[in-house]
Amino acid sequence: MSSTSTVALDVEGLSVDIRTPAGTARAVDGVGFSVRSGQTLALLGESGCGKSMTAQAIVGLLDPVAHVSDGAVRLDGTDLLTLDRAARRRLAGPGISIVFQDALTALNPVQTVGAQLAEPFRIHRGLSRRAARKRAMELMERVGIPDAGARMSAYPHQFSGGMRQRLLIAMAVALDPSVLLADEPTTALDVTIQSQIMELLRELRAERDMAVVLITHDLAVVAEQADHVVVMYAGRVVEAGPVKEVFAEPRHPYTKGLLESMPERVGRGTGLQSIKGSPPDLHSIPGGCVYQDRCPMVRDRCRTERPRLTVVDAEAGSDHSAACHFSEELAHA
Amino acid sequence: MPTFVRRRIVSSAIPLVVVVLGVFCLARLTGDPAKLYLPLSATPEMRTEFLARNGFDRPVLSQLLDYLGNVFTFDFGESLRTGQSAAGMALRAFPATLQLAGTTMLLAIVGAIVIGSWAAYRPNSVADRIASLLSMTAGSMPDFWFAIMGVLIFAVTLGWLPTSGVVGGPEVWVLPVITLLIRPFGVLVQVVRGSMVTALSAPYVKVARSKGASEPRVVFGHALRNAAPPVLTVAGDLTVGLVNGAVVVETIFGWPGIGKLMIDSILQRDFAVLQAAVLVTAVTIFALNILIDLCHALLDARVRQVVPA
Ligand SMILES: Nc1ncnc2c1ncn2[C@@H]1O[C@H](COP(=O)(O)OP(=O)(O)OP(=O)(O)O)[C@@H](O)[C@H]1O
Ligand code: SF4
Ligand SMILES: [Mg+2]
Numbered sequence: 001m002s003s004t005s006t007v008a009l010d011v012e013g014l015s016v017d018i019r020t021p022a023g024t025a026r027a028v029d030g031v032g033f034s035v036r037s038g039q040t041l042a043l044l045g046e047s048g049c050g051k052s053m054t055a056q057a058i059v060g061l062l063d064p065v066a067h068v069s070d071g072a073v074r075l076d077g078t079d080l081l082t083l084d085r086a087a088r089r090r091l092a093g094p095g096i097s098i099v100f101q102d103a104l105t106a107l108n109p110v111q112t113v114g115a116q117l118a119e120p121f122r123i124h125r126g127l128s129r130r131a132a133r134k135r136a137m138e139l140m141e142r143v144g145i146p147d148a149g150a151r152m153s154a155y156p157h158q159f160s161g162g163m164r165q166r167l168l169i170a171m172a173v174a175l176d177p178s179v180l181l182a183d184e185p186t187t188a189l190d191v192t193i194q195s196q197i198m199e200l201l202r203e204l205r206a207e208r209d210m211a212v213v214l215i216t217h218d219l220a221v222v223a224e225q226a227d228h229v230v231v232m233y234a235g236r237v238v239e240a241g242p243v244k245e246v247f248a249e250p251r252h253p254y255t256k257g258l259l260e261s262m263p264e265r266v267g268r269g270t271g272l273q274s275i276k277g278s279p280p281d282l283h284s285i286p287g288g289c290v291y292q293d294r295c296p297m298v299r300d301r302c303r304t305e306r307p308r309l310t311v312v313d314a315e316a317g318s319d320h321s322a323a324c325h326f327s328e329e330l331a332h333a
Numbered sequence: 334m335p336t337f338v339r340r341r342i343v344s345s346a347i348p349l350v351v352v353v354l355g356v357f358c359l360a361r362l363t364g365d366p367a368k369l370y371l372p373l374s375a376t377p378e379m380r381t382e383f384l385a386r387n388g389f390d391r392p393v394l395s396q397l398l399d400y401l402g403n404v405f406t407f408d409f410g411e412s413l414r415t416g417q418s419a420a421g422m423a424l425r426a427f428p429a430t431l432q433l434a435g436t437t438m439l440l441a442i443v444g445a446i447v448i449g450s451w452a453a454y455r456p457n458s459v460a461d462r463i464a465s466l467l468s469m470t471a472g473s474m475p476d477f478w479f480a481i482m483g484v485l486i487f488a489v490t491l492g493w494l495p496t497s498g499v500v501g502g503p504e505v506w507v508l509p510v511i512t513l514l515i516r517p518f519g520v521l522v523q524v525v526r527g528s529m530v531t532a533l534s535a536p537y538v539k540v541a542r543s544k545g546a547s548e549p550r551v552v553f554g555h556a557l558r559n560a561a562p563p564v565l566t567v568a569g570d571l572t573v574g575l576v577n578g579a580v581v582v583e584t585i586f587g588w589p590g591i592g593k594l595m596i597d598s599i600l601q602r603d604f605a606v607l608q609a610a611v612l613v614t615a616v617t618i619f620a621l622n623i624l625i626d627l628c629h630a631l632l633d634a635r636v637r638q639v640v641p642a
Contacts, residue, residue, distance in 0.1 A: 059543055061539050061542055089546075093543070093544050094545075100540060102536060106537055106540045108541070108555055109635065119546065120544045123544060155634040168540070171544065
């Protein structure tokens with residue numbers, strides 16, 4: 001862990017509200033973390049816990065039903081949330097970019113992949129069609145698409161799932177962003193392809209010194225890919241810290257449950273479905289701790305007082321933190 | 334020629350063949366073709382002479398072969414009224430119809446893309462609701478009613494616009510075009526809106542924004558082309574409707590196109606001209622369908638892919 005590298009992305013107290021027919025609900029509640037250049041932070045959590053919302057709020061691409069109600073998103077020190085639309089657009093690509101989950105629908109079906117890959121260069125660098133095309137082709141080669149020259153004028157449906165994901169990644173890293181978010185970039189792919197894509201992301205991160213936020217619900221991916229992990233539950237951060245420390249000694253019952261549900265032999269594609277019960281409905285989040293309904297350690301205090309995310313061991317000098325009143329009971333457990 | 338074009342030509346040709354044969358049968362099913370072709374005042378001698386001259390006294394099969402030969406050489410005999418070639422009359426009337434339909438559809442499509450995209454950009458906003466309500470009203474307006482009201486108000490009462498004809502300045506276009514425009518425009522706004530709402534919520538739109546694309550680039554560069562196919566299909570059908578429905582509007586406005594020619598030939602029992610006019614229309618609709626399909630293929634590479642039948 002190089003503490004010499006700079007903090008590229010710093011998220012603080014980020015909250016996102018969504019308007020639904022049943023009323024306004026808080027899908028992301030006070031989420032904060034920071035990522036340094038050249039490092040990977042994993043955002044881990046069950047389906048529906050607000051990982052994608054968090055990522056989309058960071059890049060400013062929330063659906064119209066959702067909006068950021070509070071917080072700060074600092075990219076290389078600048079708070080993106082205070083910028084106007086034009087200024088944010090200028091940073092979309094060269095400053096921060098995102099890779100989406102489903103590469104088939106994320107690519108425009110009626111444009112050639114060459115045109116789509118060239119687009120960042122056309123928009124931000126003002127390159128000519130020809131020059132942008134050349135850069136696009138180099139990019140295609142870089143992400144490992146064979147016969148790039150000939151495939152520039154092919155359409156997305158003519159590529160396999162893995163190749164499409166490579167194209168999406170290529171588009172996202174085209175302008176060397178300081179921060180790259182990857183929202184479950186491999187869930188739609190089979191296991192061998194998954195590890196190839198992860199390998200590519202690792203290479204690109206190292207070679208371009210990017211800060212990567214990797215969204216996943218795969219513990220094995222977190223273990224081998226990330227430096228830091230942020231565990232989310234029902235829109236809140238319940239535990240965060242260096243992956244090694246968190247995995248060796250989880251200090252939140254939820255993280256502990258997740259790790260215990262993982263099979264002995266860590267396999268890919270392990271879902272996070274094995275803890276009893278289900279997360280609370282966003283419209284009726286209980287007062288106190290969000291995890292109370294599923295927590296084996298629940299007590300009266302948990303139902304009335306909301307636990308804050310606090311560093312678990314102030315003396316250790318680590319930023320490992322958990323949001324549980326009784327987290328010290330899990331120490332050395 | 335690409336396979337999909339060939340296949341489409343074949344399938345579009347079927348209705349054309351039906352029209353060709355239909356016209357042949359119609360002339361004979363009504364009983365005595367001489368009654369159909371000749372004026373009511375014709376003498377029995379004239380009828381016999383007519384039947385013999387046109388081969389109506391010969392076996393049906395050889396008549397059919399002759400007729401098909403005529404269709405291919407585009408020869409339908411002479412007009413009873415004018416003595417000119419029926420095919421020539423139909424061809425001369427046709428550009429007026431095509432110009433009217435073309436102008437109307439061009440305005441309707443461009444207008445619908447602007448208004449429909451604008452409404453779709455913020456679904457359920459006030460602007461969207463207003464656009465939807467107005468386009469729904471426009472889409473269900475009967476055009477002949479509007480034509481008559483238009484003539485009454487603007488031409489007869491106010492005297493601002495001419496009632497009919499193509500002689501004169503651009504003002505002669507105003508009432509016919511507006512009349513024809515209203516319904517297709519209303520329908521198309523709705524189609525564009527629906528199609529654009531879907532396209533604008535697609536993940537690739539988010540990806541385009543994540544690359545820093547401007548909103549016009551997102552809407553017109555990425556979403557519109559994806560939203561185009563249903564618009565194109567409906568616009569094609571509406572154009573066919575305009576060409577077919579030219580009868581009403583051309584009659585009301587005295588527009589010298591194919592529709593007016595048809596009505597005049599029916600009223601004056603000028604069957605040869607009617608026949609030519611019907612076939613010209615049928616061929617146009619056939620060509621239009623092919624054109625629409627080519628546009629679909631141009632817009633989307635997936636259409637061009639040969640799907641095994
Ligand atoms: N357009 C929307 N309208 C209403 N609710 C939404 C919408 N999008 C997301 N939500 C809700 O917001 C919450 C967070 O969703 P989000 O997509 O961020 O979850 P996620 O952690 O990314 O899950 P997954 O792993 O399934 O992708 C969920 O409870 C979801 O139901
Ligand atoms: S605060 Fe209470 S309910 Fe929440 S995780 Fe800790 S022990 Fe469980
Ligand atoms: Mg998600």
